[in-house]
Amino acid sequence: MAKVISLINQKGGVGKTASTNAISACLKHKGFKVLCVDFDPQGYLSFSMGADTREHSTIYDVLKHNIKARYAIQKSNVVDIIPADALLGNVEREFTGPGTEHMLRDCLKTVAPLYDYILIDSPPELGLLSANAVIASDIVLIPGLSDGYSLQGIIQVHETILRIKQAFNPTLVIGGIFLVRYYPREALSKTTKETAQLLAAHLNIPLLDTTIRHSNIISKAMTTLQKDIVDYAPKNNAVLDYVALVDELFERGIF
Numbered sequence: 001m002a003k004v005i006s007l008i009n010q011k012g013g014v015g016k017t018a019s020t021n022a023i024s025a026c027l028k029h030k031g032f033k034v035l036c037v038d039f040d041p042q043g044y045l046s047f048s049m050g051a052d053t054r055e056h057s058t059i060y061d062v063l064k065h066n067i068k069a070r071y072a073i074q075k076s077n078v079v080d081i082i083p084a085d086a087l088l089g090n091v092e093r094e095f096t097g098p099g100t101e102h103m104l105r106d107c108l109k110t111v112a113p114l115y116d117y118i119l120i121d122s123p124p125e126l127g128l129l130s131a132n133a134v135i136a137s138d139i140v141l142i143p144g145l146s147d148g149y150s151l152q153g154i155i156q157v158h159e160t161i162l163r164i165k166q167a168f169n170p171t172l173v174i175g176g177i178f179l180v181r182y183y184p185r186e187a188l189s190k191t192t193k194e195t196a197q198l199l200a201a202h203l204n205i206p207l208l209d210t211t212i213r214h215s216n217i218i219s220k221a222m223t224t225l226q227k228d229i230v231d232y233a234p235k236n237n238a239v240l241d242y243v244a245l246v247d248e249l250f251e252r253g254i255f
């Protein structure tokens, strides 16, 4: 039965999608069967993996019960994926009322036995889509930028996750915060890490030791490359960091 992991932060541009892509690739290279679910109407994860959303069904079709989840799975250049496109943005308007928070969890039940890990990329909001992602998950991870400002939003994400955990998903594990776009030689990155340490201690959640260094390979992977970055650039600093991050998550017993 797959462990379901979602990356959550209402702030945009903090590395949710890049990390979903990279962590999936790392897990695949460890020999695990991995499925990604793009749960962001921006569809960047789908694009980054070279998935097709014109001819193929998306997670929106699955939520609408037009197709079963397993038939919406595509083999991409990185791992299997159920892609998303802008139609997913209709969900908030089309689905209202009780039970709408569980839609994704219900849809993924039949595919969970086929995989070791399912990773969900979520949009920069704390609305119905992110709530669905958290409720469908066993573990949430909170990426943050190494710039100080992005830490401010973490208290709010954490509060939201806790509220959803208490109401709908008591066994949810908050795997921790990790910092991306880290510049090891810059004072701002170091200060941010120290502040993040205090914040994590205050919230009683882990700050993962591994930070993801800034590297242009990551932006390339998200735009033009559409390839498995562990295959493409195994020695790249950010790729090595993602490998180390996944190792740390195993060592801590979170994965």
Ligand SMILES: Nc1ncnc2c1ncn2[C@@H]1O[C@H](COP(=O)(O)OP(=O)(O)OP(=O)(O)O)[C@@H](O)[C@H]1O
Pocket: 011, 012, 013, 014, 015, 016, 017, 018, 019, 040, 042, 044, 122, 123, 124, 180, 181, 182, 212, 213, 214, 215, 216, 218, 219, 220, 222, 238
């Ligand atoms: N380690 C890194 N080094 C360099 N660039 C990075 C790194 N991680 C992410 N980026 C770049 O930062 C930008 C934001 O990353 P990403 O799209 O993963 O954030 P996000 O949280 O998913 O944003 P959104 O909330 O809009 O979906 C992207 O252009 C991505 O390529």
Ligand SMILES: [Mg+2]
Pocket: 016, 017, 018, 040, 044, 121, 122, 123
């Ligand atoms: Mg994203």
